[in-house]
Amino acid sequence: MMTAANAGARVTGWGFAVFSVGSVAWSVSAYYGHQRNLLLTNLFLTIVNLIGVWRWLGREATHEDGSMTAVRQSRASSAPTLFSASAAIGADVVDARGEKLGAVVDLMLQRDQRSLAYVVIAQQELGGMAETLRALDPRRIEFGENHARSDITEKELDALPPLKADAWPSALPQRRTDDRR
Structure with a gap:
């Protein structure tokens, strides 16, 4: 174990x-x-x-x-606060109320712009036996010491298109048009 x-x-x-x-x-x-x-x-x-x-x-x-x-x-220091990318993998993602939304699976980086393209979140189902992967806009997530906090609600996360487990997109997928703010 x-x-x-x-x-x-x-x-x-x-x-x-x-x-x-x-x-x-x-x-x-x-x-x-x-x-x-x-x-x-x-x-x-x-x-x-x-x-x-x-x-x-x-x-x-x-x-x-x-x-x-x-x-x-x-x-x-006065420099921007750092966060370890390796510590991000597996970190719980919680909403504004502290309720768990899922866990970070990976951070997808843009090579040409040297920035974070999207964060892959796994929503656990059936006691962890199944999961739904979704790509989250990195501007909607803040990494802390023990977890990542997002301003997204569970309903908004559910509205994001699921990712195929073996075929992630080359860019952040757009939300469905009926769910846009």
Whole structure:
């Protein structure tokens, strides 16, 4: 669960640490039980798990720390406030009342204008088993420390055209004409 949840570098890294302990234990058991195939399999898994520990508790955690340091420093400076794009992915999107609208799936950037084209939001359905993807105008969303806040209502979000899961548009889709302000 720790690695599957994708709850940040440290949680994922500790998930790999737990896996490492398990694969070492199985390796020891296989060695003393003279089970060569089990031993070889778990020695290989130990290597994979140690690489996961190095990647997630080492490199990725350092990157996460670096981005959060920049965010904290920008709050205290006169420069525009920074927000980590990697922290945006998975962030809950709430409306003005604090009600959850969905979660950020991705940020689509315009290469030629060096700006944010749209934010993809997933609205969860059936207890998280299904979702509807919608593109939200980045001017309608503000990223904070723990979530993103939008001035859009759930009804307005529902009126946005759904995105095909495997074919996102090259630009922000326009709202239906009967729903324009």
